[in-house]
Structure formats: structure tokens, C-alpha cells
Amino acid sequence: MGFVPLIESTRGGLVECQHWGAVAVANRDGKLLAQVGDPGAVVFTRSTIKAFQALPFMLSGGAKALGWGAADLALLCASHNGEPMHVEQVERMLASVGKDYHALRCGCHRPLFAELGLGSLPADFVPDERHNNCSGKHAGFVAFCVQQGLPLDDHLDPGHPLQVAIRERVAQAVGLQPGDLAAGTDGCSAPNYALPLANLARGYARLAGGAPDTEFDESFTALADAMVARPELGSGTGRHDLDFMRVGEGDWVSKTGADGVQVVGSRSRGEAFALKVMDGNMLAQVAASVEVMDQLGWLSDTQRAALAPRRSARIANARGREVGTRRPAFRLGSGR
Amino acid sequence: MGFVPLIESTRGGLVECQHWGAVAVANRDGKLLAQVGDPGAVVFTRSTIKAFQALPFMLSGGAKALGWGAADLALLCASHNGEPMHVEQVERMLASVGKDYHALRCGCHRPLFAELGLGSLPADFVPDERHNNCSGKHAGFVAFCVQQGLPLDDHLDPGHPLQVAIRERVAQAVGLQPGDLAAGTDGCSAPNYALPLANLARGYARLAGGAPDTEFDESFTALADAMVARPELGSGTGRHDLDFMRVGEGDWVSKTGADGVQVVGSRSRGEAFALKVMDGNMLAQVAASVEVMDQLGWLSDTQRAALAPRRSARIANARGREVGTRRPAFRLGSGR
Numbered sequence: 001m002g003f004v005p006l007i008e009s010t011r012g013g014l015v016e017c018q019h020w021g022a023v024a025v026a027n028r029d030g031k032l033l034a035q036v037g038d039p040g041a042v043v044f045t046r047s048t049i050k051a052f053q054a055l056p057f058m059l060s061g062g063a064k065a066l067g068w069g070a071a072d073l074a075l076l077c078a079s080h081n082g083e084p085m086h087v088e089q090v091e092r093m094l095a096s097v098g099k100d101y102h103a104l105r106c107g108c109h110r111p112l113f114a115e116l117g118l119g120s121l122p123a124d125f126v127p128d129e130r131h132n133n134c135s136g137k138h139a140g141f142v143a144f145c146v147q148q149g150l151p152l153d154d155h156l157d158p159g160h161p162l163q164v165a166i167r168e169r170v171a172q173a174v175g176l177q178p179g180d181l182a183a184g185t186d187g188c189s190a191p192n193y194a195l196p197l198a199n200l201a202r203g204y205a206r207l208a209g210g211a212p213d214t215e216f217d218e219s220f221t222a223l224a225d226a227m228v229a230r231p232e233l234g235s236g237t238g239r240h241d242l243d244f245m246r247v248g249e250g251d252w253v254s255k256t257g258a259d260g261v262q263v264v265g266s267r268s269r270g271e272a273f274a275l276k277v278m279d280g281n282m283l284a285q286v287a288a289s290v291e292v293m294d295q296l297g298w299l300s301d302t303q304r305a306a307l308a309p310r311r312s313a314r315i316a317n318a319r320g321r322e323v324g325t326r327r328p329a330f331r332l333g334s335g336r
Numbered sequence: 337m338g339f340v341p342l343i344e345s346t347r348g349g350l351v352e353c354q355h356w357g358a359v360a361v362a363n364r365d366g367k368l369l370a371q372v373g374d375p376g377a378v379v380f381t382r383s384t385i386k387a388f389q390a391l392p393f394m395l396s397g398g399a400k401a402l403g404w405g406a407a408d409l410a411l412l413c414a415s416h417n418g419e420p421m422h423v424e425q426v427e428r429m430l431a432s433v434g435k436d437y438h439a440l441r442c443g444c445h446r447p448l449f450a451e452l453g454l455g456s457l458p459a460d461f462v463p464d465e466r467h468n469n470c471s472g473k474h475a476g477f478v479a480f481c482v483q484q485g486l487p488l489d490d491h492l493d494p495g496h497p498l499q500v501a502i503r504e505r506v507a508q509a510v511g512l513q514p515g516d517l518a519a520g521t522d523g524c525s526a527p528n529y530a531l532p533l534a535n536l537a538r539g540y541a542r543l544a545g546g547a548p549d550t551e552f553d554e555s556f557t558a559l560a561d562a563m564v565a566r567p568e569l570g571s572g573t574g575r576h577d578l579d580f581m582r583v584g585e586g587d588w589v590s591k592t593g594a595d596g597v598q599v600v601g602s603r604s605r606g607e608a609f610a611l612k613v614m615d616g617n618m619l620a621q622v623a624a625s626v627e628v629m630d631q632l633g634w635l636s637d638t639q640r641a642a643l644a645p646r647r648s649a650r651i652a653n654a655r656g657r658e659v660g661t662r663r664p665a666f667r668l669g670s671g672r
Contacts, residue, residue: 014518016379106654184660317524
């Protein structure tokens with residue numbers, strides 16, 4: 001069985017809900033350290049690969065040439081809330097190559113902080129491309145195309161030189177060949193790739209811990225440094241990635257992907273886990289991630305206490321009465 | 337394996353998400369007609385048993401004594417939107433026994449139409465007990481207690497005579513003994529019961545098709561008549577139960593329960609299905625329900641077309657581009 005119950009909730013002591021998934025833990029060399037379910041399960045990576053999608057731009061020296069700092073690099077890797085701090089930073093990134101949000105091809109959606117119930121918007125609010133949670137990644141795409149003299153209109157087509165280069169770098173980052181990656185279209189219209197959880201974990205172990213044997217070691221270090229330095233730009237107010245990064249105190253590189261994907265790498269350990277909840281339930285994804293870190297021995301007592309609310313263990317009803325509990329349903333097995 | 341993938345979604349042709357569950361189809365005699373996964377899976381019934389929870393009140397002649405009509409009986413069984421039509425009807429029900437919403441013990445939550453994203457509320461809106469989706473059921477509880485001279489304050493306690501009577505009737509309705517039911521507390525603080533899907537289906541086959549061998553035949557007919565006569569009161573604007581009831585043209589008695597439960601009975605066939613999506617995903621619950629009805633041969637071409645949007649088959653991204661599809665992953669097996 002590829003997927004197993006990771007999180008379950010109870011009512012009256014009986015299991016009422018279950019969330020199936022799988023987890024892989026790997027180090028930088030690709031050694032599988034632990035797993036639940038099938039660590040080879042092929043899953044769409046969604047926003048977790050944003051740092052890898054930035055590699056052609058980083059390796060070309062594009063970010064350095066523009067003098068982009070931690071805030072810009074954090075936005076390259078962000079699934080941001082569309083708060084003013086995010087929108088303004090993306091505007092600055094685009095302006096640095098003489099463009100504005102009309103060059104973005106990511107489409108528009110209501111800012112994530114409103115979609116996730118973390119805040120409200122004026123009734124007459126109309127989102128544009130800057131508010132798309134991926135607009136930082138797309139600003140990087142635009143900057144690369146401008147610098148390289150590549151056409152902008154079709155820069156999300158899988159055959160565009162930027163996307164061809166990204167596919168190669170994504171594969172390389174996770175220890176695969178470009179032809180190994182299954183492809184689809186992401187919510188922001190960029191090509192996205194599916195690959196085994198264990199490879200995604202390996203990619204994050206390298207992003208977080210360094211990849212000294214590769215040409216992208218410096219890029220990974222710069223991106224991971226930026227992600228941990230400016231976590232509020234990578235996600236936003238109230239988001240669990242921000243919580244994880246702060247509780248991790250600079251050691252954890254945490255990134256969520258749509259539809260139940262979560263990756264966290266430990267910089268000091270040079271290892272990472274990749275997790276998929278198959279039904280896409282975010283409460284379960286976050287609760288399972290805290291449990292994985294706990295079982296891996298990553299959590300101090302202080303960190304365990306700080307993350308306790310992210311387990312969403314207490315299930316209360318309309319009168320605030322506890323009617324059940326949400327709890328982990330798995331034990332990590334040792335790598336095989 | 338008790339639960340199997342019922343609905344899956346794809347991206348780039350690859351399965352990206354899956355929703356596990358089980359389905360039982362039964363007739364009024366309790367004969368299992370078809371299933372997917374384990375039809376004996378014990379699940380919390382949540383709001384699907386509201387019609388059964390009304391049995392002590394109905395059997396006592398309480399509704400008749402108050403002159404309650406289809407609108408009132410539909411509200412007894414409702415998980416309503418908290419729209420003005422629902423709130424006003426509940427007020428009338430309570431007023432008919434000289435009470436108001438202060439007698440309700442269901443707690444308060446934001447009206448369901450706002451919670452489900454079907455409409456918006458003024459920023460300063462404060463819900464009270466009338467807006468609770470279960471307030472009609474609770475109005476029936478209050479009416480019964482007033483008529484029977486039972487205490488009101490503790491009328492949701494499992495040991496209160498009303499709740500003891502309800503437990504007996506719920507068990508009887510589905511063909512079990514009271515001691516067979518696992519118990520928990522519902523979102524509205526009423527006791528709720530867990531029982532095998534096949535028994536829940538049997539209960540709905542009787543509710544929809546009649547139970548001539550039982551003392552509650554007349555009550556079931558009155559409740560089912562009311563549910564199909566006033567489906568807008570049983571759920572509300574934009575809700576799938578309303579859609580199902582309208583497309584069913586009086587033949588289908590459809591009721592959703594929280595956390596992925598769905599039951600639909602066919603009055604003409606005297607059979608029903610009960611379905612549970614274990615992760616509680618409502619899109620999957622509704623899509624799977626349409627597929628069950630289709631596989632059972634309940635759908636005319638017109639009905640199939642009318643329900644097609646409820647399959648939520650098209651998965652579009654921020655630019656409206658189709659990036660994947662949601663589809664059934666099961667075939668009903670014949671009863672065993």
C-alpha cells in the first residue's frame with residue numbers, strides 16, 4: 001500500500017476521519033533515513049520546488065547582477081499571502097528589470113491570507129497578478145527572460161528556454177534526469193513536476209544543508225539563507241511555514257505545496273523530509289509534519305510546546321466543548 | 337481494507353489527490369444490494385439521522401398537536417443555511433410552545449451559507465442559536481420537552497429521557513439495538529451515534545420508501561414527504577442536497593452529514609445508499625454520491641446532465657485553464 005493513514009480524528013473515542021499519505025526522510029546523498037507508506041510515491045511537488053525553479057536565474061548570475069538581496073530571494077521561493085509587504089516587494093523586483101505586473105503570466109486569485117481564513121478583504125477588492133501567491137517566482141522568471149533576451153509572452157510554455165532549463169535543474173537538484181519527471185501545469189500556469197517523495201526530500205536536504213559536490217551549492221546556500229532570514233516574505237502572517245521557520249530558529253527550511261505537500265529540511269543535519277497528504281487537507285498536513293519532526297528527534301521541549309497548537313489536536317463543537325481529538329496514526333520506519 | 341479511493345483528481349494525467357471511503361446500498365429489509373469498501377464500516381452518522389432523532393416527538397403525536405406542517409417537519413430534519421427563511425421558521429416553531437431561541441442548547445456558529453462560501457455576511461454579524469444549522473432539530477427537542485413536562489436545561493444529556501428515547505428509536509430505525517450504537521457528541525452538542533453504513537442505508541430506505549412493518553411508518557412518511565416538499569428548508573440556497581432533491585423530482589430523500597457522510601433514499605425503489613468519505617472532503621462526497629446514483633441506474637439522461645456540475649470534474653487554475661480532472665475511482669460491487 002503506497003499510502004497509509006497519517007492523521008486521524010476521533011469522536012466519542014471512535015475514529016471518525018482519516019487522512020492518508022506518505023513520508024520520506026532523506027539526506028543530501030539521497031540515502032533514505034526513514035519512511036511511512038511508500039517513499040517512492042510519485043507526487044506533484046507544487047510550490048515546494050520554487051527554490052529549484054529559481055536555479056537557472058541564480059546560476060546565470062542574474063540575481064547578483066540586479067543586486068537582489070534576501071527579501072528578493074525569499075520572494076522567489078515564496079507562496080506568499082498577498083499582504084502589502086509581499087506585493088510591494090514583487091513590484092520592486094519587477095521594476096528592477098523595467099517591468100510591472102502586466103508581465104506576469106501567473107493569473108489572479110484572492111490573496112492567500114483571505115483564502116485561508118487568516119484575514120478579510122474589502123468587499124470591492126480586486127486582486128491582480130501581484131497578489132498571486134507565486135508572483136515572486138514569476139518575477140524571477142520575468143527578470144531572467146529580460147536579462148537573457150528571451151521572449152516574455154510565452155515564458156511559461158514547457159518548450160520555452162527558461163522552462164527547459166528549469167526542468168533540467170529541478171531534476172538535477174533532486175538527483176534525477178529531466179526525462180524522469182512527470183509534468184503538469186500548476187495553479188499559476190507554470191509547468192510543475194511530479195517525482196518520488198524520497199527525491200524531493202533529498203533536494204531539500206541539499207537546499208538546507210548544502211550541495212558541495214554540485215555547481216548549485218552557492219545558489220542553494222543563498223536561497224536557503226534568504227528563506228530563513230525573511231520567513232514572513234516566504235509565507236506570511238498566520239501561516240504554518242512562518243511558524244515552523246521561527247520555531248526552527250534558522251535551522252529549518254520549511255515549504256508548503258498545494259494539495260497536501262510539505263517539505264522541511266534541517267540545515268545542521270543535512271537531512272529533510274517530504275510529506276504528502278493525498279486528500280490535500282492542510283490541517284492534517286501540518287499536524288503530520290509536526291509529528292514527523294518530533295519522531296525524528298528534531299524538537300526540543302521548547303519547540304515541541306511552541307508547535308503544539310499546529311497539531312490541532314483539540315476538536316471543539318459550537319459550544320466550545322471538546323468532542324474529539326486529532327492525532328497521529330503513524331510511526332516512521334527506518335530507511336530501507 | 338475497509339476504505340478505498342472513491343474519488344481522485346489528476347494533474348498532467350497523473351493522480352494527484354485521492355479520497356478514501358466506503359459505500360453501502362440497502363433496501364428496506366436490510367438486504368445489502370451493493371457496496372464499495374466495507375459496507376459494515378462503523379461511521380458517525382452526524383446530521384443524517386435527524387429524521388430518526390425526530391421519532392419520539394413524531395410518535396408522541398407532538399407535531400400533530402401543534403399543527404406543524406411540512407415546513408416545520410422539514411426543519412426538524414434540516415442542516416440549514418441559516419438564511420432568513422430558516423431562522424424565521426425556527427422562531428415560529430419555538431413560539432408555538434411559548435419559547436424562543438434562548439431555550440436552544442445547540443451553540444452558535446456562523447451561518448452555513450457563509451461557512452461554505454455560498455454567500456457573505458455583514459462584518460458586524462453576530463450569530464445566535466437560531467443560525468446553527470441544527471436549530472430546527474433542537475426546536476423539536478424543546479417542543480417535545482415542553483409537551484412532556486421534561487426539564488429543558490439538560491435536554492441534551494445522554495441520560496435525559498428525550499435522549500434515551502432517541503437512542504432507542506435511532507437503533508430501531510436502522511435495525512439495531514440501542515446497545516449496538518457507539519455514542520459521541522455532535523457539533524451541536526446533541527448525542528450522536530456511530531453505526532455500520534449498511535444499517536444507515538437501511539434506515540434511509542425505510543424513511544424514503546416506508547416501513548409498513550413498524551410503528552414509525554406514518555412518521556417516516558410524514559417526515560420524508562416534508563423533506564421532499566420543502567428541500568430549500570432542509571438545506572438552502574446553493575447546497576447540493578437541494579440540488580439532489582430537485583433533480584430527484586420527489587423521489588430522492590437526500591441528506592448530508594458533517595465530515596463526509598451522505599445518504600440518499602429512493603422512494604419508488606425502497607432502497608438507499610449511505611456513503612462516507614473518510615477525510616470529510618465535501619467535493620469528493622458530492623461527486624461520489626452522483627457517481628453512486630449513476631452506477632445504480634437511478635439517473636435519466638436529463639438527471640445525469642443536471643448533476644454533472646456536482647461531479648466538479650474540471651479542475652481549473654488561476655487563469656481558468658484546465659489543469660486536471662476529478663473522477664470516480666470505484667465500481668460498486670454487488671451485495672454479498
